[in-house]
Amino acid sequence: MRTRISGGWVVGHHAGRHRLDAGHEVVFEGDNILYVGPKFEGPVDREIGAKDKLVSPGFIDTHVHSGHRASHRLITDAGRGDYFGQPFFEISVPKEGTRIHGDVRYLRPDETGMEAELELHALFTVAELLRNGVTTFVEYGSQLRIQEALMTQCLALGVRGYLGPGYDSGRWVGDEQGRLKRVVNEENGRREFTGALKWIERHDGAGAGLIKGILVPRELETCSLDLLRMTREKADEMKLPIATHAAYSIIEFYEVVREHRKTPIEILADLDMLRPTLNIGHGNLPADSVRLNYPGAQDLKLMGAAGVSISHCPINIVRRARVLDNWQRYTELGINIALGSDTYPRDMMLNMRTASYHGKVMSHNYKAATAADVFSAATLGGAKSLGRDDLGRLAAGARADILLIDLSGRGTLRMGPVRDPIKTVVECGVGDDVDTVIVAGEIRMQNGRIAGLDIDALRQRAQEAGERVWGNWHTSDPLGRTHDEMCPLSFCPASYRDGVIE
Ligand SMILES: [Zn+2]
Numbered sequence: 001m002r003t004r005i006s007g008g009w010v011v012g013h014h015a016g017r018h019r020l021d022a023g024h025e026v027v028f029e030g031d032n033i034l035y036v037g038p039k040f041e042g043p044v045d046r047e048i049g050a051k052d053k054l055v056s057p058g059f060i061d062t063h064v065h066s067g068h069r070a071s072h073r074l075i076t077d078a079g080r081g082d083y084f085g086q087p088f089f090e091i092s093v094p095k096e097g098t099r100i101h102g103d104v105r106y107l108r109p110d111e112t113g114m115e116a117e118l119e120l121h122a123l124f125t126v127a128e129l130l131r132n133g134v135t136t137f138v139e140y141g142s143q144l145r146i147q148e149a150l151m152t153q154c155l156a157l158g159v160r161g162y163l164g165p166g167y168d169s170g171r172w173v174g175d176e177q178g179r180l181k182r183v184v185n186e187e188n189g190r191r192e193f194t195g196a197l198k199w200i201e202r203h204d205g206a207g208a209g210l211i212k213g214i215l216v217p218r219e220l221e222t223c224s225l226d227l228l229r230m231t232r233e234k235a236d237e238m239k240l241p242i243a244t245h246a247a248y249s250i251i252e253f254y255e256v257v258r259e260h261r262k263t264p265i266e267i268l269a270d271l272d273m274l275r276p277t278l279n280i281g282h283g284n285l286p287a288d289s290v291r292l293n294y295p296g297a298q299d300l301k302l303m304g305a306a307g308v309s310i311s312h313c314p315i316n317i318v319r320r321a322r323v324l325d326n327w328q329r330y331t332e333l334g335i336n337i338a339l340g341s342d343t344y345p346r347d348m349m350l351n352m353r354t355a356s357y358h359g360k361v362m363s364h365n366y367k368a369a370t371a372a373d374v375f376s377a378a379t380l381g382g383a384k385s386l387g388r389d390d391l392g393r394l395a396a397g398a399r400a401d402i403l404l405i406d407l408s409g410r411g412t413l414r415m416g417p418v419r420d421p422i423k424t425v426v427e428c429g430v431g432d433d434v435d436t437v438i439v440a441g442e443i444r445m446q447n448g449r450i451a452g453l454d455i456d457a458l459r460q461r462a463q464e465a466g467e468r469v470w471g472n473w474h475t476s477d478p479l480g481r482t483h484d485e486m487c488p489l490s491f492c493p494a495s496y497r498d499g500v501i502e
Pocket residue numbers: 063065140245281342
């Protein structure tokens with residue numbers, strides 16, 4: 001069936017860049033864009049009107065930690081000084097020998113009876129992404145059963161997922177005094193790596209290409225050099241993209257320097273891993289960062305020379321008083337900036353806005369990190385990190401992943417008068433403004449509604465799941481704190497006396 005979208009603003013594409021035209025048309029058939037331009041002369045079977053809408057390529061979220069993120073909701077305005085403001089440590093380092101109750105990402109591989117939790121975890125993730133106009137996402141290294149559940153929901157709701165069980169040679173835990181401790185298990189890492197390869201071989205290309213494989217050695221400091229080397233070899237052989245956390249934490253940076261006498265980025269360069277299809281999360285603490293006081297830094301130059309990609313997750317890092325330092329320098333050196341949500345909410349418009357405003361401040365240049373730059377990062381930047389020139393753009397021959405973004409403000413005055421819809425979306429938009437989502441030529445959301453999905457019921461299930469995570473927090477917290485001790489409510493309730501809720 002051939003479909004024409006007409007009557008709105010269109011983000012087209014030419015020679016590697018977006019273009020913006022009022023009144024252009026987009027015609028697609030199946031998972032293939034046939035035409036983008038002024039009036040299409042051929043016959044069509046279906047018309048979609050785009051009056052007061054921006055017709056845009058689907059967003060690409062390059063850094064998703066799946067689930068309802070109940071534990072992440074404990075990190076804002078709270079935390080431990082000895083974790084140096086790293087949210088990853090704050091919420092996912094359990095006391096040694098325990099695990100975070102209620103979060104299925106930490107299930108033991110042999111644990112049974114958690115199907116409903118796994119289903120909720122995956123459905124919430126994929127539905128939230130779809131509601132916000134994300135048509136392709138990268139899951140950042142959850143274990144195998146999470147990937148299975150995500151694949152089921154990607155196929156059911158029709159969203160492109162880059163999936164693959166994560167692996168590492170060790171994890172961070174809290175010792176008996178609550179101190180950070182790195183537990184190494186090389187054999188386990190190899191086993192997980194083999195499992196990841198098998199999973200990818202089996203599922204890569206499933207759902208007519210909706211599901212694609214990605215190699216995710218979880219963090220640089222928790223992976224041995226051997227494991228990273230094997231990752232690079234398999235990525236070359238199987239032509240897979242890679243994602244890993246590196247240059248993302250002060251502790252990680254100095255652990256790696258202490259162990260190898262090299263920076264995390266220098267290690268990746270030595271292993272010949274720096275490339276456009278290496279997605280570095282978050283790459284905001286390279287040796288060049290003033291926060292690290294490291295002499296002779298060359299990380300950003302190495303990254304730029306290789307055209308490496310970073311998944312920049314502005315909302316997540318700014319909650320820890322972190323920023324990318326700085327947007328202009330990264331891009332001038334040749335680093336490909338892609339955007340990711342990482343945390344909640346999975347709203348690419350809020351992420352674009354945050355990236356733009358902090359990009360301007362940190363570049364000391366209000367002409368940096370423009371609306372066009374951050375919009376390109378959320379689309380073309382993500383596509384580049386995946387080695388895809390058929391995603392993130394509306395052009396003949398590209399995949400039919402298309403958004404209609406409502407520029408009316410949906411019953412509010414938030415948008416105001418619209419002159420430049422890209423700036424309107426970046427400055428005034430929220431994810432809820434996405435009206436229609438088409439993935440692989442199929443309408444997956446229309447008028448903000450996903451067929452067959454009860455959003456209220458899903459949110460209620462997530463609320464109950466969140467309360468289970470918070471209620472059990474003390475059983476895995478390295479200091480034995482309750483959730484109220486770790487992260488007090490913004491204002492004390494009347495029943496709060498001497499640090500205890502009565
Ligand atoms: Zn992450």
